[in-house]
Amino acid sequence: MPDEPSKKKTAEQVATTPQAGLGGRVARLVHWAADSKLRMALVGSLFIAIFGSVFATWSYLAHLAVSQDERYTLARALVALDEKDFDKAKHIVGEMQRQGAESQEFGGALFVLGAVKAAQADLEWSKDRQRAMHLVAARYLEKARELGVPERLKTQALFMVGQSLVKGNQPQAGIEVLQTALADKNLPTTEIHALLAAAYQSTAEPDLAAALLHNQAVLDDTSISPQRRNTASITQADILVQLGRLEEAGKYLKFLGSNEEQQARLKNISGRLAIAKAQQLPIGSEPRTALAKQARADLNEAQRLDPLSGDITRQSMYWRGKSYEITGEQAAAIQQYDQLSKAYGDTAESQAATLAKADLARQAGNREQALAGYRSTLEMVGDPVTYVNHLLPFSALQEKLSRAVNDFLEKEQFETAMALVDTLQPVFSLTEVTELRAQTHEKWALAKFAEADQATHRETEKYLREGRYHHRAAGSAHELLSELRYASRNFTLDLWQAADNYYQGQSYTHVERMLVKFLHHEAQEKQAIALLRLGQSQLALGKNAAAIETLEECIEMHPGDALIYQARLECAHANLQLDHGKRAEELLLTNLVGGSLEPTASEWRDSLFMLGDYLHNSNQYQAAIEKLDEAVRRYPDAPQALLARYTIARSYHSASEKPARQAREAKTESERLKNRKERDKNLLSALDNYLQVQRMLTLQGHVDSNDLERTLLRNCYMMQGSVLFQLKRYEEARKAYANISTFYQNEPFVLESFVHIANCYRRLNKPVKAKGTIEQAKLVLGRMPKETDFKLVTNFSRQSWELLLNEMSTW
Incomplete structure (x- = not known):
């Protein structure tokens, strides 16, 4: 076994042995770091x-x-759109806009937004929301086409614009786009035909023939599915029923339907077909009643089969109401319509039912209920731009409302008609409503004038006043109409009708203003009558010099017009106002003897009366008597006859003054007797005519009906007294004056009659009664209100009368 030193050495050698590569370096570094x-x-x-x-x-x-x-690109947005990931597509477009997309891609981005809106619109449950969103989609898509979209999207964008316009209730605009799209074979032709068929049925004036043509094109496509073919067949039958081609319609209903919805629609169309056939049969006939019952059975089945209790149910309920109408069961029809409108609120079918119920109420004479129904219908219309109702197209709605207004007018229910007219906007334009308002006021005015003709004398003025008010209202409406149609060919006609109605309403300031404008803009039509009316209005306003100038222009510029006779008459009147008697007489004589005017003409008659009146006022009494006597004999029922008879009496009375004066100045008895005889003759003729006028007024039995007749009667009594006094028939004169004190006790001029009665008593040598009469006059004067204006009808003030009566009481 090696010893310890040997082991240590071996370890150090290993530690210090060089190692190649990154691992060895890391190991040495770790070993080195471990030392401290x-x-x-x-x-x-x-x-x-x-x-x-x-x-x-x-x-x-x-x-x-x-x-x-x-990276956010149009390509990725289109991929998301194809995958129906609409949120992602919109997010990508939003990021593209935030990052500043290239201009050539902005049109494509708008295309994506439009396509998303169109797709989401079809998912909306509310029909109104669907239409509104399709309109938004159409705007996006139109803007996209305007800015430019990639080549591969151009035809698709064209198709989608047309589709959204049709679904957004802009059928006319959609038709124009889809007709262009139809030429592109790369687009779905059958789908375009289906959209066009729907669009032509939804226009303001449905073009059912065009709709039928396009729907037939759908049926001619052999590649469509059986369910699509059944749907197109139902549409074809629907259009044919509306066209009245009932036998053809029945041929398209000979299939069972692939589902409950189609079966329900088949029964619904079948019921409508039966109703259409029944309407062609005599009212009350058994076949008509049988078809109506068959229709109800089919409609009940359609409602039962409707899986969603949606539009088929509502339509079936509406047509059941119609089936009751054609069998004369009005109460059942109203109940059905009422049930529909209450159950389904603001729907197209409810709107049609509400209108039908209003029509039935009108026909039954229930004006208030009818008016309420029409108002409810109008409230449901909303914006006409987005209005859609296949049961009640916009044009049909307008027609029914117009018919209701006209029916109210024909029945002379003018207040109801006007109340309805005032609610017709925006279904009718301001111009149309203003025209209806003008027509209503005109007919109302004519009806009031007709009532005046049939009314008692006391009520005549009331009806005339109401008629004139409505003519003025019609004039105001026509004036507004002229402003609304300033650039149209109806402009001058509106001006004329405004002037004419103002004239009938006696609003002469407005007549003058309208006719000045009319004559400025109209160079040919109605020139003569416009000048005549202008002159008459200026005359009524006291602008006599202007009236003469206008009427002289009419006479000079239109010598061959029949209106020239009336122009001469009015011009003569204006000249008389300015004391141009000779010119007035010349004009009147021209009418009477200087032309082809016949005595049967009203202008000849009026000229004769006016000439007699002029001669009286110019102190030509004998000539006045001749003319006025001729006028009264020719025209005893003329409105001027009564006043003319009174003027004859006044002429005789005034003519007596000259021989009376000559009698006083006569040097010989024979001359005095001659003049007295002439005086008495004139006075007796005057008395006779005063009595005739008094008798006519008394027999008519409407003494207090107007100021003129009342004044004439009072003056006849006074003048009779005056004539009798001059004839020295004092007792008869006193009785005539006594009529004044009896009939007019509270009028200031009664004081004059008391004075004359006192004078008669004095002539009769009855001073006590004369003094008693003056005392009676003082009592009557004391009872009269302090604010009485005596100078309006007498020559004295209250103070002067007090002084005079006090003085006479001492005689």
């Missing part, structure tokens, strides 16, 4: 530093490798 703690700390620190550097380098290289592998 300091060496061990240094070596540990060295190992930690080396390990950290190696780890950091490895992490950096790994990060580079991963970043390169995870």
Whole structure:
């Protein structure tokens, strides 16, 4: 056995023997570090530093490798889209935008977002949400096409835009896109035809012929599945029923259906087909009733087979209501519609049922219930842009509402019609609603005028006032309509209708404004009547000089127009207002003797009355009497006849003044007697005419119906008294004046009658009664209200009357 020194040496030799490679170096380093703690700390620190550097380098290289592998690109977004990983696709697009994607890829990114939205839209349970999301998808896809998408995506983008537009309730825009897509053979032609068939059925004015054509193209595709063919056959039958081609429709229903949903749809269409056939048969006939019952049986079965109790159930309930309508069971129909609207709330079928129920209520004369139903229907419409209802297309909705308005108008239920019109937006445009409002007010006005014609004399003015109000409202609506249609060919017509209604409503300021604008914009139509109306309005506003200028222009510029006679008449009136009597007389005589106007014409009649009135006012009493007497004899029922008869009396009365004055100034008895005879003759003629006017007014029995007649009657009593007093028939004169004190006790002019009565008593030599009459007048004056304005109807104020009566009481 070797000794200990030998063992130690051997170990040292081993320890100091050189070793090649990294392992030997590491072993020596460890052995060296083991000799002291300091060496061990240094070596540990060295190992930690080396390990950290190696780890950091490895992490950096790994990060580079991963970043390169995870780069966000359009290609990866499209892969995620194909895998239906929509969240990942949207995330990649978001990262592409954050990292600043290249411009040529931005269109592709929008395509991905649009495709995702379209796919997610089909998963929505709410039809409204589906439509809204498809519209968003369509906007993304249209923008993508605008910015540019990769070549391989262009046709797909075109197809998807059309698809989203159709599903987003933009059928017309979708049709335009899909018709373009149809030319591309790389796209799914049958799917495009199916979309076009749906789109043509959903337009505002459904093109059922085009829908039928495209759906037939789907059926002509021999490669489609049996289930798809059955669906297309049901669609074909549906379209044919709507077209009224009932026999053809029945041919597409001769299969059992591959599932409960198809079977339910078959029964639903079969029930509708029976209803359509029943509607062609006479009301109340047995075959009609039998078909209605058959329809109900099919619809009940359709509802039973509906696996989801969804749209088929709702449609079946709606058509059951229709089946009750065609058999005259209105109460059952209303109950069915009511059940549907309550059970299924804000759905297309509920909306159609609510409208049908409102129509039935209107037909039954229940206006309030009908109006409530129409309002509920309109509230359910929402935004017309997204409106879709196959049972009640938008055009059909508008037609039914228009029919309701017109029905209310025909029945003269104007308040209900106006209440409905006021709720029609946005189903109707502002222009359409304004036009309906104008028409409603016009018909309302005409109805009020017709009532005025049939009313008692006392109520006539009330109806005329209401009619004029509605004409003014119609004028305001037409004025707004002219602003809304400023750039259309209806502009000048709207201006004219506004002016015409304002004229009928006696709003002459507005008439003048509208006609000035009309004459500025219209160079040919209605020039003569526009100038005439403008002149009449200016005359009514007291703008006599302007009226003369306008009417003279009408006379000069339109000499061959029949309106020239009315223009002369109105121009004469304006001239009389400005004391241009000679020109007025010239114009009136031209109408009467200077043209082809016949006495049967209203203008000839009015010219004659106006000429007589002018002659009276110009103190040509005998000529006035002749003209007015002719007018009264020709036109005894004319509205001017009563006043003309009174004017004749006044002319005779005034004509008596000249011979009376001449009698007083006469130098000889024979001359005095002659003039007195002439005076008395005129006075008796005046008395006779005053009595005629009084008798006419009294017999009519409506003395207090208007101010003119009331004034005429009062004046007749006064003038009779005056004439009789002048004839020295004092007792008769007193009685005439007494009528005033009896009928008009609370009017200021009654004081004049008391004074005249007192004078009659004095002439009859009854001073006590004369004084008693004055005392009675003082009592009446004391009872009159303090605020009474005596100068409106008499020549004195209250104070003057007090002084006069006090003075007369001392006589």
